[in-house]
Amino acid sequence: MRICVYTLGCRLNQCESEALADSFAREGFDVVREEEGAELYIVNTCTVTAKAEQKARRMIRLFSSRAQAVVVTGCYAQMAQQELESLGSNIMVVPLVKKASLLKLAGHLRAAMSCTVDLVSALRSFVEPDSTVFDYSAGSFSYHSRAYLKVQDGCDNNCGYCRVHIARGPSVSLGRDEVIRRALELEAAGFSEIVLTGVNLTMYDHEGEGLGGMMLDLIPRLSPSTRLRLSSMEPDHIDSRLIEAVSSSAVHPHFHIPLQSASDRVLARSSRNYDRKHLEWVLDSLRRVKDDPFLACDVIAGLPAEGEEEFRITYSFLKDHGFAALHVFPFSPRPGTALYGARDRCEERVRDERAARLRKLSDELGAVYQARQTGRTLEVLLESRRNGLWRGTTGNYLKVEVEEAPAFCTRGQIISGVLTAPGRLSALR
Ligand code: SF4
Structure with a gap:
C-alpha cells in the first residue's frame, strides 16, 4: 500500500513527518511523494497563518477525493478537529497532543489489514496508545538527506500574534543524555548532518542548563566530521553560552532568527521579550564567532503598532545588518490571540505593500550574499x-x-x- 505524508509549516513538523514516514517504511508500506498518488495520506498541518490553514483544507479535500483515507494531525488539527473531520467521510483527525501515537499506526494497519479489514475501518479501530512528544526518533529518513532531531516542544512565551504555543502547550525538553544518545544513533545510521529542532529551540532546558550547555556537552562526543544545524533561534534565549557553542566548527554557519520586527514599540506591543539592542548583540556575536554566516530571519509586515516610522526602523535594520534571506509574513490576526481584533494595525493594502518591499529587499540581500561568497x-x-x-x-x-x-x-x-x-x-x- 502506498502512503504519503504531506507536511505544512515549520521544520519541527517536517521532522515529525520524517519519523512518521519512516515508521511506515519499516512496516513495509511504500512511502511515496504527493504527486505519485497514495491510498492513504497523512496531512501534518500548521496554524501559524490563515493561509496555512486554507491550504491545509484544500489539500485535505483533494486527498479525500482521491485516496481511500486521510489522517489529519498537527497544530491546526488541534485547534479545529470537528471542522476538519467534516471535510470528508474518509477523514480521521488525530489532535496534536496524540500525534506521536501515529508512530504506532503502521503496525496497527498492517495487522488489521492482514485480517482483510478495509483501510477506513482499520483506521477507525486504531486506539491511540500512550505517547510523548519525543517519541519521534527516526533512524532513517525517507525524504531527506539530513536527520532531524527534536529536542524541545511547546513554548512558555505568549506572543500576541501566535497560537502555536496554545496548540503545543508549555515548553518541554528532551533530557541531555537522551539527546546525546539519539544524536549518536543518527550518526551511527550514517547521517553526517543533524538538524536540532524544537517549537522554541532556544527555550531548551535540562536541569537549568540551556541549549548552549547541552550543545557544549554534545559536540565533543560526535565524530569530528558530523555537522549540526539549528532549525531556528528565538532571540530572547540566545545567550553567551549558546554563542560559545555555535562557535564550534561542528555547527554550520547558518542561523535563522524569527526577529519579526526591529522596532521596540512593535516588539513590546507583540509581547516579544527582547528589544533591538539585544538583536544587535545577537547578530554581532554570531558574526564574531562565524565568518560571514548565512543569517536569515522571519519578519512580520503590518503588526499592530507598526506605523511608517516603525516599518522604516525594521527595514533599515534588516538592510544594515546584511541578512541573506528574509521570510516575510503579512500580519494575519489569529482567533484566540491577544492581537486578534487589534485596532492599531494598518490597512491590508499598506501591510501588503510593506511585505512586497521586504520581499524585494530579501532578493537584493540574497544576491549580495551570494556574490560575497563567490571564491570561498x-x-x-x-x-x-x-x-x-x-x-x-x-x-x-x-x-x-x-x-x-x-x-x-x-x-x-x-x-x-x-x-x-x-x-x-x-x-x-
Ligand atoms: S516564541 Fe512566541 S511566536 Fe514563537 S512559539 Fe512561542 S509564543 Fe509563538
Whole structure:
C-alpha cells in the first residue's frame, strides 16, 4: 500500500513527518511523494497563518477525493478537529497532543489489514496508545538527506500574534543524555548532518542548563566530521553560552532568527521579550564567532503598532545588518490571540505593500550574499543527483550544483568545494 505524508509549516513538523514516514517504511508500506498518488495520506498541518490553514483544507479535500483515507494531525488539527473531520467521510483527525501515537499506526494497519479489514475501518479501530512528544526518533529518513532531531516542544512565551504555543502547550525538553544518545544513533545510521529542532529551540532546558550547555556537552562526543544545524533561534534565549557553542566548527554557519520586527514599540506591543539592542548583540556575536554566516530571519509586515516610522526602523535594520534571506509574513490576526481584533494595525493594502518591499529587499540581500561568497571554500551536503550532477546545500545554506564531484560520492555525504559562481560549486579533489 502506498502512503504519503504531506507536511505544512515549520521544520519541527517536517521532522515529525520524517519519523512518521519512516515508521511506515519499516512496516513495509511504500512511502511515496504527493504527486505519485497514495491510498492513504497523512496531512501534518500548521496554524501559524490563515493561509496555512486554507491550504491545509484544500489539500485535505483533494486527498479525500482521491485516496481511500486521510489522517489529519498537527497544530491546526488541534485547534479545529470537528471542522476538519467534516471535510470528508474518509477523514480521521488525530489532535496534536496524540500525534506521536501515529508512530504506532503502521503496525496497527498492517495487522488489521492482514485480517482483510478495509483501510477506513482499520483506521477507525486504531486506539491511540500512550505517547510523548519525543517519541519521534527516526533512524532513517525517507525524504531527506539530513536527520532531524527534536529536542524541545511547546513554548512558555505568549506572543500576541501566535497560537502555536496554545496548540503545543508549555515548553518541554528532551533530557541531555537522551539527546546525546539519539544524536549518536543518527550518526551511527550514517547521517553526517543533524538538524536540532524544537517549537522554541532556544527555550531548551535540562536541569537549568540551556541549549548552549547541552550543545557544549554534545559536540565533543560526535565524530569530528558530523555537522549540526539549528532549525531556528528565538532571540530572547540566545545567550553567551549558546554563542560559545555555535562557535564550534561542528555547527554550520547558518542561523535563522524569527526577529519579526526591529522596532521596540512593535516588539513590546507583540509581547516579544527582547528589544533591538539585544538583536544587535545577537547578530554581532554570531558574526564574531562565524565568518560571514548565512543569517536569515522571519519578519512580520503590518503588526499592530507598526506605523511608517516603525516599518522604516525594521527595514533599515534588516538592510544594515546584511541578512541573506528574509521570510516575510503579512500580519494575519489569529482567533484566540491577544492581537486578534487589534485596532492599531494598518490597512491590508499598506501591510501588503510593506511585505512586497521586504520581499524585494530579501532578493537584493540574497544576491549580495551570494556574490560575497563567490571564491570561498564551502562544505556541501549532497542531496540528489540528476544527469550526473550532484545538487546540495552548503553549510551556509546555499543551494548549489556540484561540478567535478569525486566518483565515490554518495547521498548525504559532506564534501568541500569552491563556489565559482552563484549556485555552482567546484568540488575539491
Ligand atoms: S516564541 Fe512566541 S511566536 Fe514563537 S512559539 Fe512561542 S509564543 Fe509563538
